Amino acid sequence: MNSFHIPNSTFLIKIAAGERIRLEDGERLALIESGKVEVYAVTRAEGSFRQQFLVALESGGAAFPSLDQFEQTETLLYAAEDTQIKILTFDEVSPEELKILMRHWFAELIKLPWLRLMADKGDDTLIPWLDGTVLAGAENLKEAFRENEEIFSMLLGVRFQAEDKSFSNRVEVRARNQQRILDNSISNLLGEETTNYSETTERAVRLEEASFIVRRAAIALNMPTDNIKLDAELVRRLDQIRLIRRLIQKGNMQMRLIELVEDWHKNDSGVIIGYYGEAKILSVFVPTAPGKYKLINKDKPEGFPITDDVAAQIDKSAFECYGGFPARELKIFDLIKFIFKQCWFADYRTVILISLVAGIIPLAMPIVTETIFADIIPILDRQGLATVTQVIMVTSFTTASLGIVRTIAVMRITTRMNMATEAALWARLLTLPTKFFRRFTSGELASRMGGISVIKSLVSAEFIGGLFGFVFSFWSIFLMCYYSLKLTAAAVAVWFVYAIITAFIYRRVINFQRNLINAGNKEAGIVQQIFKGLAKFREHGAENQAFWLWSGVFGETWKWNLKLRWQSNYNMIIGSVQPFILTMCLYYIAVYGMNEVGPNGQTIQGITYAQFIAFQGAFSSFNATLNGIIPLVGQYFAIQPHIENLRPILKEVPESVGEKADAGILSGAIELSNVTFGYTEGRDVLHDVSFKISAGENVAIVGRSGCGKSTLVRLLLGFETPRKGSIYFDGQDLADLNLPSVRTQMGIVLQNGQLMQGDIFTNIIGTNALTQEDAWQAAEAAGIAMDIAMMPMGMQTVISEGSTNISGGQRQRILIARALVTKPTILIFDEATSALDNRTQAIVTNSLDKLNATRIIVAHRLSTIRNCDRILVMDAGRIVESGGFDELVARGGIFANLVKRQTA
Incomplete structure (x- = not known):
């Protein structure tokens, strides 16, 4: 050129x-x-x-x-x-x-x-x-x-x-892979005994190092470490990143790739796994105090502080770790316990001590006030007044300083809680069984997940400050009793009536809030469905019907929202009137109810003017705290419906529960034994299904629509559990296996599969530590490589939301490439080639034939399964025929009829 x-x-x-x-x-x-x-x-x-x-x-x-x-x-x-x-x-x-x-x-x-x-x-x-x-x-x-x-x-x-950075990383990974291949080749030439010994030793070392790092990360996150273990044989097929990810999953944790910024170690950045030094030593970076980190690795198990010089030697690409909720049914106490375990004990101690001191300091003001009116003003003591003024200034400055320190501590608590709780809750949602998601729409689930934000609002500077301020403000009650038991009793009586009225209002608030949340869930679900089907509404000119659907649920939401606002208005009015009524009562009692008649008929004052002013100071301090805590109490009661809204997610047990065994390295042998399943009681979809698939066998499953093909695939993936019978992988019952350890060895393309919004490269490799060359090989096998090469940005071409900028056939082929990129042991295609033309179909079929993997293909286009080793024909939830293509056609049964319909 x-x-x-x-x-x-x-x-x-x-x-x-x-x-x-x-x-x-x-x-x-x-x-x-x-x-x-x-x-x-x-x-x-x-x-x-x-x-x-x-x-x-x-x-x-x-x-x-x-x-x-x-x-x-x-x-x-x-x-x-x-x-x-x-x-x-x-x-x-x-x-x-x-x-x-x-x-x-x-x-x-x-x-x-x-x-x-x-x-x-x-x-x-x-x-x-x-x-x-x-x-x-x-x-x-x-x-x-x-x-x-x-x-x-x-x-x-x-x-x-x-x-540039992405390319250099890919070159580095590729070089490591090439070196590994070369080492294995040399080992093969040296003999089997040497290879086995060296490989076994290397696997043991890698597993020990990775397990040590993950355990230390789990300890830092207050997570149990009992399950952080793997069979050494698994290490052979896992690179270091995938090994760490598998151990993280075993420890009920999550991790994500991050880029370390300057001075990250001086902030609260969470628990991080990364590489240290030129030798790229696998290490974990553990926070030891706010703004302080310690580096721990296998060579330095006791760890050492991360300074600026140490931080400069740490690779910028690292993984941040998050703890997860226990894999069992959760109660609200478990949620609260998890939340509070994520924060520094020093911050809790700071908040409690400062609140205690902040509750005692206001006691000085009534005493100072009494001194001014009783001892200083009557004798015009200017020097004493100046001294008292200085005391008041110091007290005010101390209170403000303590408030700032407490706010900083609470902000630190809030930040750590937010980061840990959000990640744990979303991770739990993603590990719930598939049947759970049939009960709710996507919009309703999003609405329910939003409840955690309301619950976390309890942990705010205003709430914690108000709560501890109220607890420690009871010192003011004692001071009020010291000045006058009668006035204190009157104040308590008014407060008691005020509390009863407020409790009645908030009881109604809870009911209205519960109804509002339920209506909001329905509205979120309807809105999500309307947006999902917006194109169809427009095609049929049914925008008014869509508006009618939305207006019905929105009207319900607005009705309860309006009632809730009225209750808030009532509470604000009562809260505004209460101080006035209480003050008037105290003044009346002080003037007319405190005087006593002496033995000579003279009037004896029950409380002096200075004492009453001091009492009023103590009373005003406590009353202000009480009026400040009332809205926070209302906030607490308003959270109850949100907790109920979140409870279904907490009650459902995740798939990876208990001490289920790891599947190990699968050969691809599958067996179904007398499997019966139905989505609802008394209505089975599959009836006593039994068959065996040998490792590496190419098996097709065909049948009329609704005969149970896709349901069978869902059972193989563990999305559903058989009502009767068992499913075995390499002789291991799927019910006893850790499902992620099985699925990670599968390549799956389901009906109506969707791509992520992002570039094609990320859509193909996902979160796997693979190179661009791996992605191109998968794309070539899926018949999409030429299409990608013709796009202006190649593998970096961005796929829009809903895949609207590519064709249906291209979307399907990218999904196939995603399934093939990890070279899985088992491939499951459920109508994966329905949108492909004959030429592309031939490319994909030829690529699959070259794979040493068990293939299960569900298809309506019977021409795509002619070369399958065996065909299973389903009808009404049963396997009615089994054999090769020509054999089944010759029988003249159900399969032969299906072929005739498509070739007629």
Whole structure:
């Protein structure tokens, strides 16, 4: 391919198809006179293999130079056909035409999926590119263009750097894999005994190191370590990351890939597993106190502090670990216990001690007040008044300082609780059995999961401060009793009546809140279903029906919301009136109810003026605390319905429960013995199904719609449990096995499978530590490699939500590639090739035939299963025929009838 540079002058150039030119002058643009070009951003080095497709331009379009401030990238034009290009300076184009060309340039750039995603998320710079208002009102057109183009060049540079890192990581993984292959080859040449010994020793060392690290992480997360163990034989098929992930799962924990930022070890970043030093030593980084970390590995089990120098030697790519809830039915006490175990004991101690001191300090104010009115004011003691003023100032400053310290401690508690609880709850939801999800819609589940946020709101600076303030404010009651038992009794009586009225209101609030939550669950479910079927509503012109469905549930939600607001208004009114009524009662008693008649008929005051002022100070402090705690009590009662709303998720037992055994390395042998199953009692879908599949056998399951094929697949995956009978993998009963250990050795494509929103590479490899080469091999086997190669961004092409930017056949083939990429022992395809044409179908079938894996294929297109070793024919939930394709056709039974229908 020819490549040449453009002279620094106005120039009309003709380039043949396949040739390319670079725009190096930042003051010139390329106007397409005729033909078609593809515009790329490339690194400035000649022959650079790193390039990023930008736009495709035809006659009338213009390509602009890269204005990269760091001079790392430039614009390259590739002629898709014979093309004539005119090179112009910005000043040689009229401002009106130049603005049109510039806007068209940005309008084409914003079509890039990664830029469009940023714009959709509300990026202020990119939104004008999207709506066509870029450069609007610009006084200096060239300067405005330069600002926008520099931002784009900066984003492009960041993307190139990310690709560089990803590429280097893939090269490193590939090199390790190649070295492992070479070592194994040498071992094979040296003999079986040496190979077995070296492999066994290596596996034992790897397993011991990984188990040690995961156990230390579990201890730091207050998780049990009894189940963190694996059969050494499993290590042979697992790289280090997958080994750690499997051990993490065994310990009922989760982990995710993170990028360590600067000074991460000085913040609360959680428990982290990563690599230390040039030797990449597997280590765990454990927080020992707020803002302090310790590094622990097999060589340094006692650990050592992570300083700035140590942190500089830690690999930036690491895994953050999260603890999980116990794999059993949970009660609300278990949830609270888990939440409070995640935080520093020092923070709890700080909050309690400060609250105790903060409760005692206000007692000084009534005593000081009595001193002022009884001893200082009567004798005009200015020096004493100044001293008392200083005491008040110190007291106020101390109270404020203690409040700040307590708020910081509570924020630390809240942060750790949020991080741990959210992760544990979502991890539990994802491990619940499939039958649980049949009871709720997606919207309703999302609404129920939102309840955890309301529960966590109890742990806030306001709530904890108010709670401890109320507990320790009872010192004020004792001081009130010291000044006057009669006034204290009157205040307590009014408070008691106030508490009864408030309790009655909050009892109604709980009922209304419960109804509001139930209505909200229904509304969330309806809204989710409406959005899911929005295209169908529009196709049939049924938008009004959709609005009617929503309005019914929204009206119910609004009704209970309105009632709840009225109860809140009643409570606010009563809370506003209570201090006034109480104060009037105390004044009346102090004036008319405290005086006594002496022996000589004289009137004796029951309480002095100074004492009454001091009493009022103590009373006001306690009453303010009481009025502050009432809304928090209401908040507590309002949480009760949210706990009930969350209870189904807590009560359901996860799949990976108890001490279930790991499946080990499966050969692919499967057996069903007298399996009977039904989704509802008394209505079985499968009846006494029995068959065996040998390791590596290719078996098809066919039958009419509704005969139980997909149900059988769900049973094999452990999504459902047989009512009778058993399912065996390598002679092991599936009911006794850890389900994730079985599923990780399967490649599965189900009916109506969906892709994730993200690039194709991530959709294919998922969370597995695989390289781009592995993804391309899987894509080749699935017949999608050529399609991906023709896409502008290749494996980095972003798939939109709902896979709307690719065809149904492409979606299905990417799903097949995902199933094949890990080279599983067992493959299960449930109508996985229904959207493929005959040519692609042949490619996929040929690829599957080369695999040394057990294959179970559920298909309606009988032409796709002609080469299967055996075909199982189902009818009304039973296996009625079994044999090869030609054999079953010759029998003239149900299968033969199915073939006739499709070939007629």
